[in-house]
Amino acid sequence: MSVELRTERLLLRPLAVADAEALAAINADPEVMRYIGNGRPLTPEETEARTAKAAAHWDEHGWGVFAAVESATGAFVGWAALAVPSFLPEILPATELGWRVRRDRWGRGYAPEAARAVAGFAFGDLGLDRVVSCIHAENAASIRVAEKLGMSLERETVVPGVGVPCSVYELKA
Numbered sequence: 265m266s267v268e269l270r271t272e273r274l275l276l277r278p279l280a281v282a283d284a285e286a287l288a289a290i291n292a293d294p295e296v297m298r299y300i301g302n303g304r305p306l307t308p309e310e311t312e313a314r315t316a317k318a319a320a321h322w323d324e325h326g327w328g329v330f331a332a333v334e335s336a337t338g339a340f341v342g343w344a345a346l347a348v349p350s351f352l353p354e355i356l357p358a359t360e361l362g363w364r365v366r367r368d369r370w371g372r373g374y375a376p377e378a379a380r381a382v383a384g385f386a387f388g389d390l391g392l393d394r395v396v397s398c399i400h401a402e403n404a405a406s407i408r409v410a411e412k413l414g415m416s417l418e419r420e421t422v423v424p425g426v427g428v429p430c431s432v433y434e435l436k437a
Contacts, residue, residue, distance in 0.1 A: 267389075269330065269381040274374065276330040276381055278322040279343060283331050284308075284315040286340035290366045299400035300364070302426055318345075327390060332365070332378045341369045344378035346386055349398050351423055355432055359386065361395040363409065370405070376412040383413065387437040394436050401429035 269276040279287075290296055291306035306314070321328040329345040342365035349360040361383055363375040386392045397415060399406045415433035423430050 267326075267330075267385070269385055270335070271377050271381050273335055274341070274378055274381070275333045275335050276344060276378055277333070279315060279318045279329040279331045279345075281312075281316055281319050283340060284312045287311050287315055287343070290342060290364060293367055296364065296367055299403035299406065302428070327385070330378070330382055332374060340366075341374055342366055342378070344375070344382040346382060346390075346395070349396065351425075352398055352421070352430065352432070353424070354421060355396060355398075355419075358394070358396045359392055361386065361397050361413075361435070363406075375406075375409045379409060379413055383435060392437065394434060396435075397433045398423075399431045399433060401431045407431065407433075 267278060288308040288311040291311045292308070294305050297303060297305045318329040327346050329343050331340060332342045332344055333340055342363065344363045347360050347362060349355060349358055361379055363379045365374050383395055386395050396418065397410050399410060401420065410433040413435055415435045418432045418434040421430050421432060422428065
């Protein structure tokens with residue numbers, strides 16, 4: 265399935281195995297990964313495995329992680345994604361809307377721009393009526409993105425097994 269979303273500045277397309285190298289540079293940045301999972305940057309091998317899994321998810325389900333590429337330059341700037349937040353069973357069933365942007369592109373509005381387009385895909389093409397974003401409670405930048413998208417705080421909780429404080433935001437169609 266070939267899905268492309270376009271915004272004013274971005275092309276969003278399914279993440280491909282060929283994106284692993286560009287994504288590995290983002291996932292290796294300690295500041296980018298500070299509030300993701302256990303806060304540990306990923307190795308290139310971990311990113312490669314996750315990228316292959318994401319590409320396979322697209323093939324099987326027709327949705328997943330969108331690579332975010334600058335239309336003007338072709339530069340890989342990050343991703344916006346839909347995923348099942350299985351790490352947080354108390355909110356299931358749910359579909360999570362997430363984003364990640366390389367640090368040299370922070371502060372330019374790419375995360376809300378990409379996430380807004382992916383939310384539109386979720387509500388339109390997939391027919392979902394709700395998406396959530398599970399954000400580390402101290403990640404002020406991602407909380408601002410959620411608020412820019414019109415999301416509202418649904419609950420505060422803790423991720424089981426890792427003890428990370430998590431703010432769950434939701435957006436309804």
